[in-house]
Amino acid sequence: xxxxLYIIGLSTFVFSxxxxxxxxxxxxxxxTPVSQVKPTAKTPVAETQKPKITNxxxxxxxxxxxxxxxxxxxxxSYGSIVSAKPAGYKVVKTYFPAIAQNFxxxxxxxxxxxxxxxxxxxVLTQQGVSAHYLVNNTGDNExxxxxxxxxxxxxxxxSAWRNDKNLNDTSIGIEIVNAGYTSDATGKKVxxxxxxxxxxxxxxxxxDIVARYQIPATNVLAHSDIAPTRKQDPGPMFPWxxxxxxxxxxxxxxxxxxxxxxxxxxEEVPVxxxxxxxxxxxxxxxxxxxxxxxxxxxxxxxxxxxxxxFQYHFRPLNYDGIMDAETWxxxxxxxxxxxxx
Numbered sequence: 001x002x003x004x005l006y007i008i009g010l011s012t013f014v015f016s017x018x019x020x021x022x023x024x025x026x027x028x029x030x031x032t033p034v035s036q037v038k039p040t041a042k043t044p045v046a047e048t049q050k051p052k053i054t055n056x057x058x059x060x061x062x063x064x065x066x067x068x069x070x071x072x073x074x075x076x077s078y079g080s081i082v083s084a085k086p087a088g089y090k091v092v093k094t095y096f097p098a099i100a101q102n103f104x105x106x107x108x109x110x111x112x113x114x115x116x117x118x119x120x121x122x123v124l125t126q127q128g129v130s131a132h133y134l135v136n137n138t139g140d141n142e143x144x145x146x147x148x149x150x151x152x153x154x155x156x157x158x159s160a161w162r163n164d165k166n167l168n169d170t171s172i173g174i175e176i177v178n179a180g181y182t183s184d185a186t187g188k189k190v191x192x193x194x195x196x197x198x199x200x201x202x203x204x205x206x207x208d209i210v211a212r213y214q215i216p217a218t219n220v221l222a223h224s225d226i227a228p229t230r231k232q233d234p235g236p237m238f239p240w241x242x243x244x245x246x247x248x249x250x251x252x253x254x255x256x257x258x259x260x261x262x263x264x265x266x267e268e269v270p271v272x273x274x275x276x277x278x279x280x281x282x283x284x285x286x287x288x289x290x291x292x293x294x295x296x297x298x299x300x301x302x303x304x305x306x307x308x309x310f311q312y313h314f315r316p317l318n319y320d321g322i323m324d325a326e327t328w329x330x331x332x333x334x335x336x337x338x339x340x341x
Contacts, residue, residue, distance in 0.1 A: 053081070053093055060093075067099040072214050074103055079150050105149060105213040106164075107171035108206060109156055111223045112233040114180030124175060131155040131173040135201045143201055149209075159226040160292035161219070162340060167226055172209055176202060176234060189319075191235040199239055203247040210249060218290065218338050220250040228291060228309035229302050236316035253314065253333040261329035269325045279303070282323055285331050286310065288340055299323075 051064040060081040067073030075097040083091050113120040117136050124130050124146055130153040134144040147153035155173030156166075164170060179192035210220065222238070223231045244252040272278035276297035283295045286306055293306050308321035314330050 050097075053096065062097060066097065067101065069214065072102055072216075073099065074214060075099060075101055078212060079148065082150075103213045104170060105172050105209070106215060107161070107167050107219045107221065107226075108209055108215050109167065109171050109173050109221055109223055109226060110202070110206075110234050110238065111155060111173060111175045112178035112180055112235060112238075113175050114178065114233070116179075117177050120175065120177050129154050131175040133172075133174045133205060135174060135176045135198055135205065137177040137195060137198055139195075139197055141201075143205055156223070156226060158230070161221060161226050162290045165292075172213075174202060174205060176238075178234065181232065181235060189232065189235075191232075191237045193237045194234075194239070199242065203243055203249065206243070206249050207247055217249075217251050221290075222309070222313050224309040224312050225290070226292075228293075228306040232309075232312065236312045236319050240313055240316075251334065251338055253330055254337060257333040257336055258326075258329050261332040262325060265325040265329040265332075269323065269328055273323070274299075282328065282331075285335060289331060289335050289338070290340075 050066060051062070054061045054063075060083070061079075062075070062077045062081055065074045065076045067075045081093075081096075083093075085091065111131065113124070113134075115123060117138055120134060120136075121144070124134055130147050132145065132147045132149055132153050132155075134146055136142065136144065149172060152168050153173050154168060155175065156168045156171055159165065159167040161167065176194065176198060178194060178198075181189040181191040184190050206220065209215065222240075223233045224235070240250055241252055243249040268278075279299060280295055280297040283293055283297070283303060286303075287293050287295065289310075291306050291310070293303060296303065304321040307323055307327065308319055310331065311319040311321070311327060314334065315327050318324070318326075
């Protein structure tokens, strides 16, 4: 009996082991090797080769424009590069310059000194007023620089043009030695003229500044344009049309356009002159062109002075501050040619 049980047990064990082996054979699946996806090598982006910064006697310069001139951007430095020197750290120009930048110098403002040469130099260098340049009247080929172009000179004072105010921040000022004006027996201002040599100097200097800083024609202005209720300079004797015609500087109207507006203006102005709605339209046109003026609907003192400043620049044969037909036609022709953006 014991022998029989032993045989039965042994048979069961053998069968069990055999079954397990069969199960393993039936369920075993060889591992399929998984192919490793190799990372794609990134093609290095070619970095734009920037012109090198030049170094002269330890002073750095960068005189190449990399930005978009169509946006009035410019990365060129017309002086040495000014950099911080933080204690314990090194400022490097590995990524210099960024292209998102432009010049501070967006306006060119012309003045007269109303003083002789020697006094002009003294006042503009030793008192609380200055300009970047002074054009003398001594007949030589010199132009005096008084302030670094990268710095603010105190020449414009309280000022505005179109959407900008405090133009000292964004302008270069040129002072021209000139006697200014005296008043005659009727109270009319009588202005001194400018010598041909002075005009040539101003034109050459202005041409250089405008080209370097990409200053648009609408931003080449008289002090009287940006401060019409306070200033008269450089006055009606300054030859703005000559600068426009011979040197392509500043603004001037097209004669044909002015004549087209003139025929209607000759009918409109005498009839509507004292109509507040017409005065409002005139003030709006002056404001649209660039002058800072309140839309009062009245021929107030500020409006008359603004018209006078406009006439100094664009109608110098008559600068009485009265809105006549020719002045009105000229304003409209200029607004057509130089629309505000």
